[in-house]
Amino acid sequence: MCTRTGGALAHVLEQQGLATVQLSSIRGHTERIKPPRALYCEFPFGRPLGKPNDAAFQRSVIMAAFTLLERPAGPVLEDFPERVTDATETPLTCSLPPAFNGATPSVIDEARALRSAYERQLKRSGRTSVGITGNVETIPALLEAFLKIAAGTLPENAGLPSDPHRSALDVRAYYEEAALALADHVPQARATESWFFQQTEAGKLLRKAQAQMIAAGRTDYLDTIVPRGQE
Amino acid sequence: MSADAQTRANAAAMPVLEFATTAFTTPPRLSETKVAIVTTGALVGDGDADWIQGEETFRVLPKAERGFRMAHWSLNFDRTGFTSDINVLFPIDRLEELAAEGVIGGVAPRHLSFMGALHDTLSTIRLDTGPAAAKLLRDDGVGVVLLTGA
Numbered sequence A: 001m002c003t004r005t006g007g008a009l010a011h012v013l014e015q016q017g018l019a020t021v022q023l024s025s026i027r028g029h030t031e032r033i034k035p036p037r038a039l040y041c042e043f044p045f046g047r048p049l050g051k052p053n054d055a056a057f058q059r060s061v062i063m064a065a066f067t068l069l070e071r072p073a074g075p076v077l078e079d080f081p082e083r084v085t086d087a088t089e090t091p092l093t094c095s096l097p098p099a100f101n102g103a104t105p106s107v108i109d110e111a112r113a114l115r116s117a118y119e120r121q122l123k124r125s126g127r128t129s130v131g132i133t134g135n136v137e138t139i140p141a142l143l144e145a146f147l148k149i150a151a152g153t154l155p156e157n158a159g160l161p162s163d164p165h166r167s168a169l170d171v172r173a174y175y176e177e178a179a180l181a182l183a184d185h186v187p188q189a190r191a192t193e194s195w196f197f198q199q200t201e202a203g204k205l206l207r208k209a210q211a212q213m214i215a216a217g218r219t220d221y222l223d224t225i226v227p228r229g230q231e
Numbered sequence B: 001m002s003a004d005a006q007t008r009a010n011a012a013a014m015p016v017l018e019f020a021t022t023a024f025t026t027p028p029r030l031s032e033t034k035v036a037i038v039t040t041g042a043l044v045g046d047g048d049a050d051w052i053q054g055e056e057t058f059r060v061l062p063k064a065e066r067g068f069r070m071a072h073w074s075l076n077f078d079r080t081g082f083t084s085d086i087n088v089l090f091p092i093d094r095l096e097e098l099a100a101e102g103v104i105g106g107v108a109p110r111h112l113s114f115m116g117a118l119h120d121t122l123s124t125i126r127l128d129t130g131p132a133a134a135k136l137l138r139d140d141g142v143g144v145v146l147l148t149g150a
Helices: A002-015 A027-033 A055-070 A106-113 A115-125 A136-150 A164-183 A191-199 A201-215 B003-011 B080-084 B092-100 B123-139
Strands: A019-024 A037-040 A076-079 B034-039 B058-062 B110-114 B142-148
Touching (some): A002 A019, A002 B034, A002 B142, A027 A037, A027 A076, A055 B092, A055 B142, A106 A136, A106 A201, A115 A164, A136 A201, A164 A191, A191 A201, B058 B123, B110 B123, B123 B142
Parallel strands (some): A019 B142, A037 A076, B034 B142
C-alpha cells in the first residue's frame, strides 16, 4: 500500500535531514505510522492530488500540505477539507466497436478496433501505461492466452509473456486509454475500470479467466487479475 | 460502498510498520529551498527496468520529462487520471509554477519513484535505498520533499 511505504520513506528521509510532508490516502495507516507531517486526502486511489486537469485544486492541496511545514514539532496529521470519491458504481458510457462475427474471436476484433482510439490518446497525453509485459502490438496475443486460460489451460501453458497479473494490467491499460479517447473527457475515477470489466469482451474474458483460475486453486497474488468488486 | 471506501476499510486491519519515535527536521524556508517529489506510484521512464516483486529500490525521474509510465502492480486504483494529467500523481508542473512565483526556492532536478505495493518490513528502504535516496536529493540541494502515493 502506497501510504504505508510513503510513511516509512518519510521517516527515513527525515532522519537523513530532509523535511517531508506526505499526502496520505489511508488515514488509519498514517495514524499508526506517524510520519513527521501528513495531509490526509480522501481522494480516489491513483489520484493523490484529487482532480486531473484542475490546477487550482491541485495547488490548494499542495499549499495545504506545505502549511504543515510551519508546525514546530511532529507528528502532524491533518485532513484536507474536501473529499473526492470514485465512480466504480457508475461505469463510463462509451461506445464499443461492433463484433465482426468472423473467424477471429470477438475479443480480438474488439481489441484491434480500439487501436486507433488508443493511438489518439497516446498522441494527446504523450504517455501510456501499456508496457509492463510487452507493448501495444502484443495485446491480441495476451487476449489469446487469456482465452486459453478461460478454457482451462494452466497460465504457465497459455503463452503469456509474464504472470497473469501483470499481463492483465497491460490489457486493461490499453482499453482504458482507448476509452479516454472515445469518451473525449476525463471520467470520474474508476468509471473506465467498471466499463472495462462489465461491458467489454476483454473485461468479461478476464473475469472468466479469473474464475477458472480460482476454480483450479490458483489464488496467488500473481494470478489475481480482477479488482475487488468487479468479479 | 465505493471500491475505494472498501479498500480503505480493508486496509484498516492490515499490519503497518510502527516507529518508536518520529524523526523531525526543522524545514528550511520554503522560498529558499528546492522541493522534490518522491512518489510511491511506481513510475518508470524510458529505458528504466520494470519493477520486480518486492523491489525496494527507486527510479530517478528527471524534472524535464513527462512521458513516464505508470508501472504499479495494484489492480485497485484509477490510472486514467494520471494518463490524462501527470500532475494528479506527480505534480511537477504545479511545483514549477510555485517556483516561478517564488513560493518555493526551486524544483529539484531529479525526483524519485518507488513501488508502493510492498508487503514486507521495508528493511531495504529503511537501511539502504532510503538513505541513498536522501543523499541523492541532498546532493541536488533539496530541503523539502513532497511524498505522493497512488
